[in-house]
Amino acid sequence: MRIGVMILPTARWREARQSWKMVDELGFAHAWTLDHIAWRELAGRRWYSAMPTLAAAAQCTRRIRLGTLVASPNFRHPVPFAKEALTLSDLSGDRFVLGIGAGASGADAKVLGGVPWSPAERRDRFTEFVEVVDQLLRQPCSDYAGRFYSARDAWIDPDGGARDRIPVVVAGSGPTGMRLAARHGDGWVTNGVAARRGRVPPAVTPELAREQIDAVRRTCVEEGRDPATLKVFLMNVNRAQAAFSSAAAFADTAGRYAEIGVTDLIVPFPRSEPPYEGDLRVLEQVAADVLPMVAGD
Template identity: 45%
Template structure:
């Protein structure tokens, strides 16, 4: 099982640089940041742009894979996003990964104007968003006329370092999104439900993940691919507060997730207070001890 970390884009660059380099030193396989204009309880706090931040991180790191988690249609046009992701992959030397999500209702959805969308319309928009971004990154020139997006002679040259394009990790919690992930994604990611961080009762977390993992396996089979071909990622510390309180607690949860077919466990770097609050020193001690043991965990054969 691979491990990843989310570092919120709230730190001025000198501090951010230290945090991301430290994530690489600790042995995390991938590192992510949220792609929003503002976010929940931190809406009026410092918050930097995800793609410029990731480009800066790509220039100072050497091993860790990097990406937004997740880029959404709330803020992004596929033609612009594809160009930015292509560029990020070049700066990173082929280490970029694109987390993609449908985008929830909220401040980001309202920031650029336009009428609010129903859940069904958001899902339809996301399907077009993913399919068009896939096409844009896989060919030099793209023309597209759809219900949500237009692209006329859009160029994506020279293309990604990774071929045919950088990997997509597609966020989904229900069958429609999982079918999309099975068609276009190299992996699927879940944060459980639309509830805020830590709001789902802990006793409900693993049963929910079991149901979702089974649904994704079904979606893969319907798409004609082996379930084990696609990665399955869970945002663990968004679901379970205090997950890194001890090595045993973290390893226990990781083992349960691996048994459910998950291939990647993502944690959040602790903040001094508020959401994801915790002690950074204790966090680093736990993950440094746990990561080598987590990496030995494997999902059951066949996913």
């Protein structure tokens, strides 16, 4: 199992850079940030953009993979976004991982002033967004004419086809996200479910994760894909218990998820205040004592 850390983009860079350097130097496999204009209870407080944050992180880290967890169609168009992803991959020395999700209602969904999308439109936009981003990252130049998105003479990657495509991780606890992950993803990611989507933070348990993993594996088979080729990312952002409450608790959690097929576990970087308040000393102890026991390729 690989262990990653999610760092909220809330601190000025002179402070934030120390967090990114720390997780790199401690040996974590990947580091992520959320991609929002505003987010939950931190709306109205300091919150920075994901892509420039990751570009800066690429310059102060050496080996750790860096990614969005997750970007969505809420306020993005596939063409400039694919170009940004390509640039980030170059800046990081091919360490960038592109996480994509459907997004949700809330601040991001209304910030551009349009009519709110129905659940059906959000699902259809998500499908088209993933399809066109995948195409843009695979071909030197693309044309695409869809219901929601279009591209004409989109020169994204002049080396497209000559090197591996940027890794794509698709989020989704429902059939659409699982199908898109099976068709287009290098990995699939879940953070569980929320009792009220968009209003209550999601939570996950090993039992729920097992059900979802079984479902995404069945979807792979239906799509003609070997389930073993799809990495399984689990974002453990449960609010009830801090991920870094103790090294022993972390080791137990990681072991339980590894047993059910999670290949990559992601947990929040401990903050000095909610959400995700925690002790940095536990993070360091996990790196020293737990990572060597669970680390995988």
